[in-house]
Amino acid sequence: MKRKRVQAAMMVAAVIVAAVFPLVVSNAAIDSVAIFTLMYVAMASAWNILGGFTGYVSLGHASFFGVGAYAFTILCHVWHVPGGWITFAMLPVAGVVAALIAIPFGWVALRTRKHTFVVITIAYLFIFQLLAYNLTGLTNGSAGLGSPIPSWTGSFFNIPFFYVALALALIVIAVAAWIRSSRLGLHLLAIRDDEDRALGLGIKTGRLKLSAFVIAALFIAMAGALYAYYITYVYPPFAMNPLDDLAMALMSFTGGVGTIAGPIIGALLVEPSQQYFTVAFQSGLNLVTYGGLFLVVILLIPRGLWPTLRDFVASRQSRQRVPQAPAAETSVLSSEGGGQ
Amino acid sequence: MPLLHVERIAKSFGGIQALRGCTFDVDQGSVTGLIGPNGSGKTTMFNVITGYTHPESGLVKYHDATIQGQSPRTIFERGLGRTFQAPRIFGRLSLVENLKVPTRQGTSHEPSRHRSTEWAEEWLAFVGLAQHRQTMAGALSYGQRKLLEFAIVLAAEPDLVLLDEPAGGVNPSMIETMAHLITETNGRGVTFLVVEHNMGFVMSLCHHVVVMHQGQVIADGSPDAIQSNPAVLDAYLGD
Ligand SMILES: Nc1ncnc2c1ncn2[C@@H]1O[C@H](COP(=O)(O)OP(=O)(O)O)[C@@H](O)[C@H]1O
Ligand SMILES: [Mg+2]
Numbered sequence: 001m002k003r004k005r006v007q008a009a010m011m012v013a014a015v016i017v018a019a020v021f022p023l024v025v026s027n028a029a030i031d032s033v034a035i036f037t038l039m040y041v042a043m044a045s046a047w048n049i050l051g052g053f054t055g056y057v058s059l060g061h062a063s064f065f066g067v068g069a070y071a072f073t074i075l076c077h078v079w080h081v082p083g084g085w086i087t088f089a090m091l092p093v094a095g096v097v098a099a100l101i102a103i104p105f106g107w108v109a110l111r112t113r114k115h116t117f118v119v120i121t122i123a124y125l126f127i128f129q130l131l132a133y134n135l136t137g138l139t140n141g142s143a144g145l146g147s148p149i150p151s152w153t154g155s156f157f158n159i160p161f162f163y164v165a166l167a168l169a170l171i172v173i174a175v176a177a178w179i180r181s182s183r184l185g186l187h188l189l190a191i192r193d194d195e196d197r198a199l200g201l202g203i204k205t206g207r208l209k210l211s212a213f214v215i216a217a218l219f220i221a222m223a224g225a226l227y228a229y230y231i232t233y234v235y236p237p238f239a240m241n242p243l244d245d246l247a248m249a250l251m252s253f254t255g256g257v258g259t260i261a262g263p264i265i266g267a268l269l270v271e272p273s274q275q276y277f278t279v280a281f282q283s284g285l286n287l288v289t290y291g292g293l294f295l296v297v298i299l300l301i302p303r304g305l306w307p308t309l310r311d312f313v314a315s316r317q318s319r320q321r322v323p324q325a326p327a328a329e330t331s332v333l334s335s336e337g338g339g340q
Numbered sequence: 341m342p343l344l345h346v347e348r349i350a351k352s353f354g355g356i357q358a359l360r361g362c363t364f365d366v367d368q369g370s371v372t373g374l375i376g377p378n379g380s381g382k383t384t385m386f387n388v389i390t391g392y393t394h395p396e397s398g399l400v401k402y403h404d405a406t407i408q409g410q411s412p413r414t415i416f417e418r419g420l421g422r423t424f425q426a427p428r429i430f431g432r433l434s435l436v437e438n439l440k441v442p443t444r445q446g447t448s449h450e451p452s453r454h455r456s457t458e459w460a461e462e463w464l465a466f467v468g469l470a471q472h473r474q475t476m477a478g479a480l481s482y483g484q485r486k487l488l489e490f491a492i493v494l495a496a497e498p499d500l501v502l503l504d505e506p507a508g509g510v511n512p513s514m515i516e517t518m519a520h521l522i523t524e525t526n527g528r529g530v531t532f533l534v535v536e537h538n539m540g541f542v543m544s545l546c547h548h549v550v551v552m553h554q555g556q557v558i559a560d561g562s563p564d565a566i567q568s569n570p571a572v573l574d575a576y577l578g579d
Contacts, residue, residue: 183440186433190441193430200390200412200422201442201492258432 003314007261015170022162031158035230037271038165039223040251042172044263046219047248049176050212052258053185055192056110058213059245060121061220063105063128064098066239068221069228070132070139071097073147083148083229088164091225098221099214106213110206113195125242132236144235147228161230168226169264172219177260179215188212192258220248246290247271254297256304265306341404343368343500343531344420349388349398349408351381358384359395360555366500366548371522371532373542373563376552377576382535383425385552386502389533390422391415402500417444421493422502425535427485429492431478435469436460438477438488442496449497460495467491468517483510490521500531507538519545543567551575 018038022031043065051057072094081087109120132139139145152160179185187208190198199205228234248263251270256262270293277289301308342365351359358381366372374382387393389400391412400408407415421442430438439460464470467487472480477488486506493501506522507515515538522532522545536542542549542563549566551559553575559566566572 183443186437186440187443189433189437190430193432194428196392196412197424197428197430198441200392200416202413202416202444202496203441204413204445 003310018166022159026155028155028158031162033272033275035158035161035165036275037267038162038169039226040247040267040271041169041264042165043220043223043244044248044251044255044267045169045172045176045260046216046223048252048257048259048263049179049188050216051249052252052262053179053188053192054209054212055258056113056209056213057118057249058109058121058216059118059242059249060109060124061216061248062241062244063124064102064217064221065224065227065241065244066128066132066236067098067101067217068094068224069234069239070145071221072225072228073145073234074138076148077145081148082151084151085160087148087150087229088160091164091168091222091229094225095218095222098224099218102214102217103210106210106217110209110213122242122245125240125245129236129240132240139236142236144233147232147234149232150229161226165226168219168222173260173264175215175219180260184208184211189258243287243290246294247274250290250294250297253304254293256306256308259304259306262304262306266304269305341368342366343403344389344533345399345401346385346389347399347401349385349395349400351384351388351393351395358555359388361398362552362555362557364550364557364560366531366533369526369529369531370547371526371534371545373546373549374533374535374552375537375539375542375549375566380552380575381555382552383504386422386504386535389415389502390420416442416496416498417447419444419447419449419497419499420502421496421498421500423486423489423493423504423506425504425508427482427489429477429480429485429488431476433477434474435464435477435480435488436473438492439463439495442492444496463491463495464488467521483514486510486518487514487521490518494525494530498530500533501525503532503534503536505535505537507536507541515541 021034025031047058047061050061072090075081075093075097076087076090081090105124109117109124112120133141150157150160179188187198187203190201190203191205191209195205224239228239247270251266252263253266254270255264255266274289297304344366346365347363348361349359350357350361362381362385374385376382384393388395388408391407391410391414394409398408399406402418402420405418407418407420430441433441436457440455461470461473464473467490469484469487469491472484477485480488490503490506503522506518510518519541522534526532534542534546546563549561549563550557551566551569551572558571558575559569561569
């Protein structure tokens, strides 16, 4: 319970730091990095509900980022929504559109598992990218679409986007934490560990997996809508970007996949450094950085930073209290074996 | 009327005929043994009864409802639980969380609220794992996993439980614990169908024994009758 209180205190401190950040740092470039970082906190945390809790690693949810961006821009045109504060109300609308589209795609992809699932989700990204290029009546093809222009300008420009990104990140984190502590979360984790076993203990695995898939799509799409509003434009290659898929997975794995704090920590580390490398070295060196970081994480800290650090601190504390830490019992045999 | 009635079940895997028309009953309130040499089709029979594999032909009746071909989820909801030969627990969940996993939606056995931790701890205490309640299940020994899986299944208040080699690969004191748990739970009205190689275990525990050999039921009777049945001795010694 002490650990819970420490975590809550850390969370409150982080929110306070985030809340005053744009007031203290008035550099527009840095504020922009902060906005993107918060967007990735939201996206990685949403991705983690499916990839971390449920164990279905999707490399296609960037499709829904794009669907959110396009849904936002297109619906703002259709409904004549001007740029302003009210425009932010279109974020959940875009999210719901993407969630509805995610249902059939999730239903199909979730009939497969493991590597097949990963491959199918990768295919989704390219399907959606092709659609964005070719449904010109809807998307204006490679020329892209302009989003509503915000009614505020100058040094204030970033501020509303920053706080909306912060709010979105906090909402996703709260939803993820609620799911983790609920029966739904327990059942998702059971699916991750042994799906067939879970089915044989009464769990509606199909429905729950699909819920996780759609919830992730909903929030990732809201981030996409926010992105479209912020950069005031939406193009196929930016909206449906394979790098976003890598980013969400990499951030979750770096921080600790399946935990609440992991994707947050991962996004806070990866996104600013990625932006820094892009500026410092120009060009596509950030791709090399992604690949390199992924290798380091998988080889050195496969569970991610957060669980590794947490256990390290816990083991140091227990060593200080009792001279000899009790040896943990280790497994004799694994619990693998289908239908045996 | 038996609680479980299996009739002429056939199942093959490619060229291998794993089950060739098996028929037997499990009486309400009994501990019934299902024995036979390795590869005789016992686990396949369990998979058929619990919905993990679908038979090519035959009939499985439980509480008078035909259940063959239904999903493992539906069958579990009806109150038919099982364990696996190699225990299948949720390795990255704590023991308490493992206990809270099963659900029987739409039945009177489903709690309206999230199961409490105290409730889970009572079940862990019942199988002697209370001191490990916050341990990740993946850190348990093989025998402890069998006990945990037993508790998970029983916590859902099933009427019939299929145990696949509950004493297999487990140390002698844990075998005794397992036998004691089965007897005690049976006393509370739970029916058991037990696959086991340990003959002492089977003969002391079971009221009735079904013997399988090469996908067929070759004998069916009281433990005493089975022990002196020439066909059974043949099947075991002939192997
Ligand atoms: N999934 C499967 N695929 C192919 N063959 C199988 C499968 N499951 C069981 N078998 C075969 O069916 C026969 C019966 O196996 P099993 O039911 O595991 O026997 P038992 O549990 O009595 O040892 C064996 O010959 C086994 O090799
Ligand atoms: Mg077997």
